[in-house]
Amino acid sequence: MEPTNPHAPAGSATVVIPIDAGGWGLTWANDDTGRLHQIGAGPDGATAGLDVDAVWYPTAHPTWGDDSPFLPAALRITHADGTTTTRLLLDGVEREPHIDGEDITVRCRDEQFALAVAFRFRTHPASGVLEQWAEIEHHEDGPITLHDHDSLALAMLVGAEAAATQFGGSGWADEWAWTTERLTPGTKVLDSLGGTQPHLQRSPMLMLEPFGPTTEHAGDVLGLSIAWGGNTRFALDVRPRAGQQQRDLRLRAGANPLGADYVLDPATRFVTPTVAWTWSAVGRHELTRRFHAWTRARVLRDPERLRPVVVNNWEATFFDFDEARIVDLIDRAAALAVDVFLLDDGWFATTHARNDDTTGLGDWHVNPEKLPGGLAALADAARDRGLRFGIWLEPEMVNPASDLYERHPDWVVRDRREPRQHRNQLVLDPLVAEVRDFEVDTVRQVLESAPGTSYMKWDANRPVTDPGSRALPADRQSNLWTDHVHATWSVMARVAEAHPDVELMLCASGGGRNDHGTLRWFHEFWTSDNTDPVTRVRMQWACTHWFPASVVAAHVTAWGERPLPFACAVALSARFGFDLDLTALDDDALAVCRRAVATARRTQDLVQFGALQRLVSPVPETPDGPTEPLHRAALAFHADDRRRSVVFQYQLEATTAAPPTLHIAGLDADTAYAATGSDLTGEPEVLGSFTGAELAAGALPWTPAAPTTAWIVELAAVEAAPNADAV
Numbered sequence: 043m044e045p046t047n048p049h050a051p052a053g054s055a056t057v058v059i060p061i062d063a064g065g066w067g068l069t070w071a072n073d074d075t076g077r078l079h080q081i082g083a084g085p086d087g088a089t090a091g092l093d094v095d096a097v098w099y100p101t102a103h104p105t106w107g108d109d110s111p112f113l114p115a116a117l118r119i120t121h122a123d124g125t126t127t128t129r130l131l132l133d134g135v136e137r138e139p140h141i142d143g144e145d146i147t148v149r150c151r152d153e154q155f156a157l158a159v160a161f162r163f164r165t166h167p168a169s170g171v172l173e174q175w176a177e178i179e180h181h182e183d184g185p186i187t188l189h190d191h192d193s194l195a196l197a198m199l200v201g202a203e204a205a206a207t208q209f210g211g212s213g214w215a216d217e218w219a220w221t222t223e224r225l226t227p228g229t230k231v232l233d234s235l236g237g238t239q240p241h242l243q244r245s246p247m248l249m250l251e252p253f254g255p256t257t258e259h260a261g262d263v264l265g266l267s268i269a270w271g272g273n274t275r276f277a278l279d280v281r282p283r284a285g286q287q288q289r290d291l292r293l294r295a296g297a298n299p300l301g302a303d304y305v306l307d308p309a310t311r312f313v314t315p316t317v318a319w320t321w322s323a324v325g326r327h328e329l330t331r332r333f334h335a336w337t338r339a340r341v342l343r344d345p346e347r348l349r350p351v352v353v354n355n356w357e358a359t360f361f362d363f364d365e366a367r368i369v370d371l372i373d374r375a376a377a378l379a380v381d382v383f384l385l386d387d388g389w390f391a392t393t394h395a396r397n398d399d400t401t402g403l404g405d406w407h408v409n410p411e412k413l414p415g416g417l418a419a420l421a422d423a424a425r426d427r428g429l430r431f432g433i434w435l436e437p438e439m440v441n442p443a444s445d446l447y448e449r450h451p452d453w454v455v456r457d458r459r460e461p462r463q464h465r466n467q468l469v470l471d472p473l474v475a476e477v478r479d480f481e482v483d484t485v486r487q488v489l490e491s492a493p494g495t496s497y498m499k500w501d502a503n504r505p506v507t508d509p510g511s512r513a514l515p516a517d518r519q520s521n522l523w524t525d526h527v528h529a530t531w532s533v534m535a536r537v538a539e540a541h542p543d544v545e546l547m548l549c550a551s552g553g554g555r556n557d558h559g560t561l562r563w564f565h566e567f568w569t570s571d572n573t574d575p576v577t578r579v580r581m582q583w584a585c586t587h588w589f590p591a592s593v594v595a596a597h598v599t600a601w602g603e604r605p606l607p608f609a610c611a612v613a614l615s616a617r618f619g620f621d622l623d624l625t626a627l628d629d630d631a632l633a634v635c636r637r638a639v640a641t642a643r644r645t646q647d648l649v650q651f652g653a654l655q656r657l658v659s660p661v662p663e664t665p666d667g668p669t670e671p672l673h674r675a676a677l678a679f680h681a682d683d684r685r686r687s688v689v690f691q692y693q694l695e696a697t698t699a700a701p702p703t704l705h706i707a708g709l710d711a712d713t714a715y716a717a718t719g720s721d722l723t724g725e726p727e728v729l730g731s732f733t734g735a736e737l738a739a740g741a742l743p744w745t746p747a748a749p750t751t752a753w754i755v756e757l758a759a760v761e762a763a764p765n766a767d768a769v
């Protein structure tokens with residue numbers, strides 16, 4: 043018997059909706075009842091045609107109670123009258139040009155309720171990243187409740203070898219740990235309840251290899267980033283197919299709905315986070331190239347501005363400093379000819395002086411006992427020595443032991459219980475308008491108190507834990523999880539707009555807020571408090587799959603007590619700086635630092651703006667890979683015009699394995715490149731010259747031998763000798 047169309051009879055004409063994301067894409071189409079199906083996804087996804095009626099293709103975005111009742115719903119709503127099902131029909135498609143791409147809006151309405159859902163796609167053909175989100179609005183008789191509200195719900199066929207890679211560790215100082223696992227039948231949920239500190243659980247990025255392991259330059263790999271500054275969730279539902287190797291995968295991504303039911307009033311709009319994603323059919327290098335291009339073009343502030351070399355005092359002094367000590371550090375920073383001196387936590391509050399992390403947050407006036415000349419004296423000292431001045435702030439937080447809390451105990455995120463303290467502090471509630479104004483004003487006043495300050499580190503040392511707000515009525519306290527992110531972003535947007543010349547670093551107790559959503563108002567982020575260079579190589583390896591190195595702040599510290607030249611070499615492959623007690627360094631160590639700064643001057647444009655080439659991985663990248671971390675790493679950054687490059691080689695640990703061959707692809711095959719190398723213990727040595735073809739074939743030798751040593755090779759195209767015959 044022929045199967046029957048579950049929706050017949052009906053009569054909607056089929057509308058085919060191609061979404062061309064630049065070299066790959068999606069196609070949706072409606073069946074004859076108006077329900078949307080995913081006709082294609084992947085390298086040929088935007089040109090997929092209908093072989094059979096659309097009804098036989100997977101549902102595009104499953105809703106609770108529609109025709110895929112056995113699939114987890116990407117959208118689950120309780121309507122105003124208590125109905126728990128939602129059935130969406132196509133209502134129209136709008137396409138508008140947007141920069142080099144398109145904004146595509148697929149409008150749907152519920153079969154019966156006055157509920158509209160717009161599926162939004164923003165293409166970026168130049169980078170090949172697609173932004174996708176959903177907008178929900180209604181005119182029912184009362185509020186509705188959104189329980190699940192994913193941004194996307196992709197259907198795919200995957201192989202038995204399909205693998206997913208997540209990034210995260212066990213908590214503080216364990217960001218970006220790499221885990222690749224095979225996908226097996228069942229639902230795998232990769233979520234975070236870390237809020238502003240997703241790194242306490244996992245980063246909001248996922249790499250998916252639908253047909254098994256890929257390499258840098260071969261194989262299908264999807265990359266997804268949930269651009270959200272709150273809790274996130276990826277859910278991968280895998281189902282076997284009888285008698286087939288292939289399996290059905292339904293991948294959902296968006297804000298984590300756990301505890302985050304959203305009560306939505308009539309005529310108001312709920313916008314899900316944007317998920318930025320891409321599908322490379324040629325391996326991970328292309329995935330990274332796309333994410334870097336998109337991050338630079340569409341996310342980052344001032345992407346073309348070379349990020350400075352920063353000296354931070356945090357690990358040199360912690361809370362224990364006075365003006366003389368800071369000026370001494372500024373002197374040393376100036377002697378190294380860096381760009382910015384950044385004064386970290388501990389400079390403020392009087393009644394509850396900030397001498398440790400128990401007091402003072404919220405009282406953003408300088409502590410005259412520590413700094414009698416105020417911040418202005420330090421900003422002047424920096425300027426007089428040729429440096430820019432930067433300041434640390436944590437504007438969203440308050441210690442109960444503070445004047446601010448005594449004045450405004452009702453300004454904090456809390457429910458009726460005594461709020462839990464975390465790092466001895468509470469979160470100010472940005473849903474309260476005065477709080478938002480206070481935060482914006484705090485930044486302004488602090489910057490004005492030290493004229494010329496042009497750099498700021500915005501920290502957040504705790505997540506939301508006691509979700510409640512006096513700005514929300516009793517029946518919508520769970521809206522806080524969503525509203526908190528939007529309100530915080532609105533504060534950040536005001537700050538960025540008010541201080542366009544101040545470079546902003548994101549930090550959240552280390553590498554929190556390493557997400558593409560929050561980054562829009564910032565120039566870079568602190569990648570992790572873990573600066574042990576051996577661990578950092580692995581973290582930076584993972585993080586730079588998604589973010590250009592200009593964003594990835596990396597400071598030389600004493601963590602791990604590794605050799606200083608090695609620590610410098612690791613920090614030099616990201617946005618370089620120091621967080622060391624420069625006053626305690628002997629002449630040899632200072633000479634290493636000076637060489638590192640000189641290297642930064644020659645190479646940071648390559649590192650920050652160049653094309654990343656990954657050469658030797660320090661992490662096990664396949665489910666069957668070694669269970670122990672790998673012991674070496676190498677990467678290179680090529681200039682866009684391929685005239686220069688810098689290659690970093692790191693020997694992390696001792697190994698008996700033979701040195702790797704470095705296949706440095708991407709340079710001009712026929713061009714000769716002069717190579718100089720250095721391990722930062724001495725001046726760079728001339729190594730000879732190699733053509734691009736030789737470099738691709740593996741001509742550059744592996745040099746570092748001892749554990750925790752590095753080798754930095756700079757390559758520069760040799761200009762052809764002038765042709766004597768030329769006129």
Ligand code: DGJ
Nearest residue numbers: 356386387501551552571
């Ligand atoms: C956490 C950050 O990650 C550190 O770098 C430092 O700024 C401290 N907060 C200060 O409290």
